[in-house]
Amino acid sequence: MANHDPISDMLTRIRNASEKRHQSTKIPASRMARSIAKVLQQEGFIAEISEAGEGVENHLVLELKYSGKHRQPTIRSVQRVSKPGLRIYKNTRQLPKVLGGLGVAIISTSKGVMSDRDARKQGVGGEVLCYVY
Numbered sequence: 001m002a003n004h005d006p007i008s009d010m011l012t013r014i015r016n017a018s019e020k021r022h023q024s025t026k027i028p029a030s031r032m033a034r035s036i037a038k039v040l041q042q043e044g045f046i047a048e049i050s051e052a053g054e055g056v057e058n059h060l061v062l063e064l065k066y067s068g069k070h071r072q073p074t075i076r077s078v079q080r081v082s083k084p085g086l087r088i089y090k091n092t093r094q095l096p097k098v099l100g101g102l103g104v105a106i107i108s109t110s111k112g113v114m115s116d117r118d119a120r121k122q123g124v125g126g127e128v129l130c131y132v133y
Contacts, residue, residue: 035113091125103133
């Protein structure tokens with residue numbers, strides 16, 4: 001079955017694994033998935049990224065992070081903003097601040113996929129892919 005929105009599928013897999021307190025989750029590999037995973041790792045939501053499989057069966061394995069004695073997930077919420085049917089674009093001044101700067105908006109810019117903070121520093125806008133906090 002073809003997946004029409006691979007970004008949404010990736011975010012849903014991360015959300016489900018985090019809620020069920022899984023140690024890791026497997027995601028079909030793509031350049032966009034790798035870029036989003038790298039941003040999540042840089043922002044401290046994911047511990048480690050590795051690849052498994054070959055060719056069409058290539059997957060990213062994301063090691064999720066938990067904190068505290070009761071293993072509270074670091075990722076509390078993941079929301080898809082821009083969808084295939086309705087793309088959301090923002091310029092530098094309009095880039096959103098998630099939870100007043102505590103969360104991260106992942107932006108796809110002409111200079112690559114980056115967090116909202118990095119996009120503001122570089123002075124670029126783009127498509128708002130998702131919010132993570």
